[in-house]
Amino acid sequence: xxxxxxxxxxxxxxxxxxxxEKLGKSCNPIESKALAGxxxxxxxxxxxxxKEDLLAASAAxxxxxxxxxxxxxxxxxxxxxxxxxxxxxxxxxxxxxxxVLRHPETGWEIGISAKHQHEALKHSRLSNQIDFGFKxxxxxxxxxxxxxxxxxxxxxxxxxxxxxxxxxxDDKEAxxxxxxxxxxxxEVMNLDRLNPGVVAxxxxxxxxxxxxxxxxxxxxxxxxxxxxxxxxxxxxPVKGIQSKAKLExxxxxxxxxxxxxxxxxxxxxxxTLDMICDNGWQLSFRLHNASTLVEPSLKFDIxxxxxxxxxxTFSAIW
Numbered sequence: 001x002x003x004x005x006x007x008x009x010x011x012x013x014x015x016x017x018x019x020x021e022k023l024g025k026s027c028n029p030i031e032s033k034a035l036a037g038x039x040x041x042x043x044x045x046x047x048x049x050x051k052e053d054l055l056a057a058s059a060a061x062x063x064x065x066x067x068x069x070x071x072x073x074x075x076x077x078x079x080x081x082x083x084x085x086x087x088x089x090x091x092x093x094x095x096x097x098x099x100v101l102r103h104p105e106t107g108w109e110i111g112i113s114a115k116h117q118h119e120a121l122k123h124s125r126l127s128n129q130i131d132f133g134f135k136x137x138x139x140x141x142x143x144x145x146x147x148x149x150x151x152x153x154x155x156x157x158x159x160x161x162x163x164x165x166x167x168x169x170d171d172k173e174a175x176x177x178x179x180x181x182x183x184x185x186x187e188v189m190n191l192d193r194l195n196p197g198v199v200a201x202x203x204x205x206x207x208x209x210x211x212x213x214x215x216x217x218x219x220x221x222x223x224x225x226x227x228x229x230x231x232x233x234x235x236x237p238v239k240g241i242q243s244k245a246k247l248e249x250x251x252x253x254x255x256x257x258x259x260x261x262x263x264x265x266x267x268x269x270x271x272t273l274d275m276i277c278d279n280g281w282q283l284s285f286r287l288h289n290a291s292t293l294v295e296p297s298l299k300f301d302i303x304x305x306x307x308x309x310x311x312x313t314f315s316a317i318w
Contacts, residue, residue: 004116006041011053011116011218012085012098013038018057019083019101022065026074027081027101034085053116056218059316060112063225064214066314067234069241070108071101078239079103094210096121110234111213117220120303121207126180126287127297128153133191137202145187152179159294166289173270177287180298181273184285185259188275192256200253200277205230207283207302227312248310253277274305282306 002010016035020027029035042050065071073079082102086095097111126132128149133141156176159169166172192199212233215226227234227247235247258276262269262284272286282305290299 002041002044004118006044007049007116008114009038009041010045010049011057012114013042014050014053014057015060015099015112015114015216016083016085018054018061019099021058022061023071023074023081026077026079027083030082030084032085034087038085053218055318056223057114057216059223059318060214060216060225063223063314063316064110064112067214067227067243067245067247068110068236069238069243070103070110070236072241073238074103094206096209097211097213106238108236108238111209111211113209113213113215115215115217117218120301121283122300122302123290124207124300124302125297126184126300130297132184133187136206137199139191139195139198139202141187142190145183148183148186149180152176153296156294156296160296164294165292166294167292169294172289177298178270181261181271181285181287185261185273189256189259197254200256200281203283204252204277204281208304221318223316223318225314225316227314245314248312250308250311251279253279253281276306280306280308280311 013035016029016038020029042053045053065075070079070081074081080103082104084100084102086098086100095111096113098114099112100109101112102109124132124136126149128146131141133139133145152175169176188199188203209228209230212229212231214234215228217224217226228250229235229247230250230252232249235243235245237243255278256275257278259273262272262274271288272284275283275285277283284303284305286301286303287298288301289295
């Protein structure tokens, strides 16, 4: 069975193929380990899935051509572009772009984050060895945070040594998830209070992306393209060509308004924190185990729940 990760890589390769088919000799894909791996994952898909991926990718390319004059100029033979797939480790530094198109002579570039039937931002981990504050937004976590989470992770180390499965731990949400989430909650709000304007902005940059990009999401018979234009580098005119679509510049959040456990039907969740920021941003952090046997780390499934009103989304049916 093909994994979710392989499906994602296959869709990245479909985007490369769709762009190259449209641009022809005006676009040069750079050979790399990432490109070779994505090509292999694409070849492992069933023929019907390959066809769907290419249809979805072609629909996205149509949207990109409405927004990017450089692509029109390249299509006319006036520019020679380079195209490359990035390795996953780029995301660790806040670069969420899977595919990058460049014009080396002018320094122009656009990035694409390709998602196969999901819109999650990142799957970051927490453990007693991970300083999430420094890694995510450049502010080290305090000793108090590590002291608070230490007993929980010591227990997980003992469980791992005994080969215990997560399913064997009684009430794991109350005994493990909630204490870790409470420590995370307190640390984030404490760092935000001590460093006004830094945490919310840095967190959004790390999770959503430090570079401007188009987020392409393949859904059932539909491709959704979201425009994350924080720095105003997308939609640039070239050689007198203007974009058919006007893209707006987004504002990053500057402060955390609230970070608390999700509530439904007047009951608090034991697994999920909701973060509300200014400028229309809202994130969710769902903590979960990512394996059958206990490991001394847990994974966040982080999603964008609320968006600014001017975050533009285009939809193409195929």
